[in-house]
Amino acid sequence: xxxxxxxxxxxxxxxxxxxxxxxxxxxxxxxxxxxxxxxxxxxxxxxxxxxxxxxxxxxxxxxxxxxxxxxxxxxxxxxxxxxxxxxxxxxxxxxxxxxxxxxxxxxxxxxxxxxxxxxxxxxxxxxxxxxxxxxxxxxxxxxxxxxxxxxxxxxxxxxxxxxxxxxxxxxxxxxxxxxxxxxxxxxxxxxxxxxxxxxxxxxxxxxxxxxxxxxxxxxxxxxxxxxxxxxxxxxxxxxxxxxxxxxxxxxxxxxxxxxxxxxxxxxxxxxxxxxxxxxxxxxxxxxxxxxxxxxxxxxxxxxxxxxxxxxxxxxxxxxxxxxxxxxxxxxxxxxxxxxxxxxxxxxxxxxxxxxxxxxxxxxxxxxxxxxxxxxxxxxxxxxxxxxxxxxxxxxxxxxxxxxxxxxxxxxxxxxxxxxxxxxxxxxxxxxxxxxxxxxxxxxxxxxxxxxxxxxxxxxxxxxxxxxxxxxxxxxxxxxxxxxxxxxxxxx
Ligand code: ADP
Numbered sequence: 001x002x003x004x005x006x007x008x009x010x011x012x013x014x015x016x017x018x019x020x021x022x023x024x025x026x027x028x029x030x031x032x033x034x035x036x037x038x039x040x041x042x043x044x045x046x047x048x049x050x051x052x053x054x055x056x057x058x059x060x061x062x063x064x065x066x067x068x069x070x071x072x073x074x075x076x077x078x079x080x081x082x083x084x085x086x087x088x089x090x091x092x093x094x095x096x097x098x099x100x101x102x103x104x105x106x107x108x109x110x111x112x113x114x115x116x117x118x119x120x121x122x123x124x125x126x127x128x129x130x131x132x133x134x135x136x137x138x139x140x141x142x143x144x145x146x147x148x149x150x151x152x153x154x155x156x157x158x159x160x161x162x163x164x165x166x167x168x169x170x171x172x173x174x175x176x177x178x179x180x181x182x183x184x185x186x187x188x189x190x191x192x193x194x195x196x197x198x199x200x201x202x203x204x205x206x207x208x209x210x211x212x213x214x215x216x217x218x219x220x221x222x223x224x225x226x227x228x229x230x231x232x233x234x235x236x237x238x239x240x241x242x243x244x245x246x247x248x249x250x251x252x253x254x255x256x257x258x259x260x261x262x263x264x265x266x267x268x269x270x271x272x273x274x275x276x277x278x279x280x281x282x283x284x285x286x287x288x289x290x291x292x293x294x295x296x297x298x299x300x301x302x303x304x305x306x307x308x309x310x311x312x313x314x315x316x317x318x319x320x321x322x323x324x325x326x327x328x329x330x331x332x333x334x335x336x337x338x339x340x341x342x343x344x345x346x347x348x349x350x351x352x353x354x355x356x357x358x359x360x361x362x363x364x365x366x367x368x369x370x371x372x373x374x375x376x377x378x379x380x381x382x383x384x385x386x387x388x389x390x391x392x393x394x395x396x397x398x399x400x401x402x403x404x405x406x407x408x409x410x411x412x413x414x415x416x417x418x419x420x421x422x423x424x425x426x427x428x429x430x431x432x433x434x435x436x437x438x439x440x441x442x443x444x445x446x447x448x449x450x451x452x453x454x455x456x457x458x459x460x461x462x463x464x465x466x467x468x469x470x471x472x473x474x475x476x477x478x479x480x481x482x483x484x485x486x487x488x489x490x491x
Contacts, residue, residue: 015045021060022207036103036332037322038366046190049213054220057211058227061153061180064208069150069178073127080124082203087117099323103331116168119452123172148478150178152229159235161289163192170232173473182211226250255465259389260417263410264294268302270422276310281446283395297397333369342392349376349385411437417458
């Protein structure tokens with residue numbers, strides 16, 4: 001299927017279409033995007049792709065692969081840079097749309113949009129920085145060139161919690177290094193993904209370089225993971241394992257970012273304000289719906305009571321409301337099933353051992369998924385609340401005797417995405433940096449993965465495959481070629 005220049009991104013019925021081989025195409029069903037702050041607000045209608053269309057998208061990406069792989073790095077730079085500029089120009093509109101479909105606050109949403117733009121512009125620059133080496137062979141008269149080439153067709157599958165930043169940080173390096181892409185966003189947040197693709201396509205991508213198939217994971221996921229050369233996925237551990245099995249059976253390379261149960265250690269010598277700020281932002285930022293959320297607060301006995309008192313006060317004062325309303329500090333939970341999951345864990349924590357502060361279902365003028373942030377105190381490391389990811393505004397506190405116990409508790413889960421420490425001790429901070437089993441360590445600073453020029457990723461059950469973002473992204477999105485070159489006889 002090729003683009004004929006005549007298809008419109010939005011159909012006459014108002015449905016936002018999929019992009020396959022440069023043509024905007026209706027799906028086989030329609031997905032209604034709903035505002036979690038007000039379920040009577042219909043954000044928009046988005047085409048759902050069929051399995052057959054997913055196969056067509058992979059075929060279109062395959063057809064476009066040689067041309068895009070051979071394109072000028074300057075062209076790739078220009079397209080990604082122009083798309084980044086367009087996103088920056090549209091940040092208020094796109095931020096509003098993102099807050100409306102996902103439920104994070106307007107400030108968080110605009111911040112995410114700006115970050116997506118910067119990610120595109122960073123990888124635009126990377127397109128112009130090819131990596132390679134020219135070396136002498138161990139044999140006389142022979143040289144060895146080590147170069148990097150695109151992997152081929154990349155399937156990109158993303159979750160709902162960062163509707164534009166995660167797609168951007170996968171799509172941008174994939175395209176920058178000359179791969180073609182089939183992109184499937186999460187069903188809950190098609191609007192931001194669709195805008196990103198429309199902007200990239202309008203910036204001048206050739207037909208088939210980037211394909212968008214909005215669809216249900218259970219309908220089209222296996223097709224995308226079993227027919228590409230590489231699969232980059234962010235989502236739950238359970239789905240990640242399925243993606244891994246499917247991609248490996250097809251001998252595709254795989255990159256997975258999954259869950260976390262990220263600790264934040266607070267030592268007795270911590271600055272209390274820094275500790276409370278890091279915990280508040282780390283646990284409840286983006287309504288706690290982040291794989292990097294500081295959901296386990298590991299607190300030394302000497303500061304424990306003061307810390308819990310101050311954090312509880314600040315947490316209960318957070319203004320929970322419509323994501324786009326002025327003054328809102330925490331938006332709603334993303335949907336009914338996530339809300340049910342959050343409430344299930346709150347009930348379980350109460351039943352197992354903890355005392356739950358906050359955590360009530362909240363009513364607002366509009367019908368939305370509002371939940372008061374929750375802090376579970378008095379928990380044990382082995383409690384369910386300290387082992388399983390909630391993915392909501394729920395944090396738990398484990399009291400420990402000192403640094404050694406704190407380190408053991410921090411490292412004591414199957415996950416390993418981020419780990420934080422608040423301390424004024426250089427020795428403790430240094431030791432924690434060395435001995436933490438997480439892929440990312442935060443010292444006296446709130447958990448985050450906002451820096452797009454450095455690697456992002458974890459260890460153990462949290463991640464699989466090469467790191468994302470920064471220069472490191474090259475590792476996954478290129479494959480190495482070693483060429484031996486003899487000059488032959490002169491003359
Ligand atoms: P979450 O519930 O946090 O969104 P999921 O792992 O369920 O996490 O979803 C992450 C992404 O994986 C979504 O885009 C979803 O549609 C997709 N997905 C779901 N099932 C599959 C599957 N079998 N194969 C590939 N992708 C899938």
